[in-house]
Amino acid sequence: MVAAVCASRMSGLLSRALPRVGRPMSSGAHGEEGSARMWKALTYFVALPGVGVSMLNVFLKSRHAEHERPEFVAYPHLRIRTKPFPWGDGNHTLFHNPHVNPLPTGYEDE
Amino acid sequence: MTHQTHAYHMVNPSPWPLTGAFSALLLTSGLVMWFHYNSFTILYIGLLTNMLTMYQWWRDIVREGTYQGHHTPIVQKGLRYGMILFIVSEIFFFAGFFWAFYHSSLVPTHDLGGCWPPTGITPLNPLEVPLLNTSVLLASGVSITWAHHSLMEGKRNSMNQALLITIILGVYFTALQTSEYLETSFSISDGIYGSTFFMATGFHGLHVIIGTSFLTVCLLRQFKFHFTSKHHFGFEAAAWYWHFVDVVWLFLYVSIYWWGS
Numbered sequence: 277m278v279a280a281v282c283a284s285r286m287s288g289l290l291s292r293a294l295p296r297v298g299r300p301m302s303s304g305a306h307g308e309e310g311s312a313r314m315w316k317a318l319t320y321f322v323a324l325p326g327v328g329v330s331m332l333n334v335f336l337k338s339r340h341a342e343h344e345r346p347e348f349v350a351y352p353h354l355r356i357r358t359k360p361f362p363w364g365d366g367n368h369t370l371f372h373n374p375h376v377n378p379l380p381t382g383y384e385d386e
Numbered sequence: 387m388t389h390q391t392h393a394y395h396m397v398n399p400s401p402w403p404l405t406g407a408f409s410a411l412l413l414t415s416g417l418v419m420w421f422h423y424n425s426f427t428i429l430y431i432g433l434l435t436n437m438l439t440m441y442q443w444w445r446d447i448v449r450e451g452t453y454q455g456h457h458t459p460i461v462q463k464g465l466r467y468g469m470i471l472f473i474v475s476e477i478f479f480f481a482g483f484f485w486a487f488y489h490s491s492l493v494p495t496h497d498l499g500g501c502w503p504p505t506g507i508t509p510l511n512p513l514e515v516p517l518l519n520t521s522v523l524l525a526s527g528v529s530i531t532w533a534h535h536s537l538m539e540g541k542r543n544s545m546n547q548a549l550l551i552t553i554i555l556g557v558y559f560t561a562l563q564t565s566e567y568l569e570t571s572f573s574i575s576d577g578i579y580g581s582t583f584f585m586a587t588g589f590h591g592l593h594v595i596i597g598t599s600f601l602t603v604c605l606l607r608q609f610k611f612h613f614t615s616k617h618h619f620g621f622e623a624a625a626w627y628w629h630f631v632d633v634v635w636l637f638l639y640v641s642i643y644w645w646g647s
Binding site for chain 1: 420421424497498499504505506507508511513514515517518520521522524525528529531532535536538539541544548551555567568569570571572573574575576577580
């Protein structure tokens with residue numbers, strides 16, 4: 277799906293890159309006349325709708341998703357605590373979410 | 387003679403390199419004090435002096451270039467080289483984290499279950515928010531190009547609009563990533579998976595914030611008419627940095643989110 281979006285964007289770019297102006301540019305820093313218009317069109321007709329479609333996709337997927345969390349297994353290779361964190365009680369990660377992040381001893385809200 | 391006969395910029399003596407060096411010392415020793423001795427004071431002073439140095443140093447550069455005219459074409463060329471070399475150094479910085487990720491994930495060790503993702507890790511679905519993040523950054527790459535062309539063609543309203551859209555997309559990305567960080571079932575302490583994931587995406591997120599700040603400064607300068615259609619290197623440097631941030635994300639997405647899931 278990403279590839280399809282990218283491919284359509286690339287082919288859009290290629291087809292729009294055909295030169296519209298015949299005269300050469302005299303100053304090196306000057307952009308091709310009308311290219312700002314092209315990028316404006318790309319922004320409003322391709323890039324931002326692409327974001328919109330992706331937002332819709334996330335929204336639709338989130339409605340179907342079940343929120344049951346995996347059972348806690350005290351694997352030794354996870355929830356490593358060789359040194360306490362320098363904040364709080366030293367046992368919670370920075371973005372700790374009690375609902376989905378178990379402590380080394382298990383979920384907090386069980 | 388009281389004027390120079392060359393086009394180079396002989397910079398006036400400045401205290402900011404010294405204050406910057408001091409802030410670096412305070413930041414590093416401050417981190418040690420925080421990690422090992424539960425003290426935040428030195429780190430706080432370090433952050434303060436660092437922010438002040440950056441603000442004042444870059445303010446002086448804007449004064450020297452825009453108001454005093456020191457940024458002749460040859461000086462600008464040097465600034466271009468500088469920005470390119472800096473971005474190259476950042477590429478190497480990220481290369482280290484990608485190396486660590488591939489080292490760990492291509493040959494997963496026995497204690498992880500001999501598989502990647504490791505046993506007990508539920509990775510994020512690459513087709514949900516990570517895909518949205520990809521579209522947001524790609525879109526911001528398009529809008530910043532629109533901003534640049536508008537600037538070169540002297541279209542002021544267009545430029546302001548396009549740069550604002552770019553900044554909003556950058557902020558949106560940061561907000562999305564923050565919410566992802568709060569929702570993942572795994573954390574940084576979850577073995578090498580957690581370490582590589584959060585170090586790589588975390589530093590990337592920091593660079594997005596830096597890039598967004600740089601673009602915001604450009605927007606403020608644009609409001610004050612600092613840029614001309616021919617001379618706007620500050621904006622170009624911000625745009626280069628922004629494209630770099632976008633490309634790093636694409637590598638992150640393909641490697642960690644997609645292949646690594």
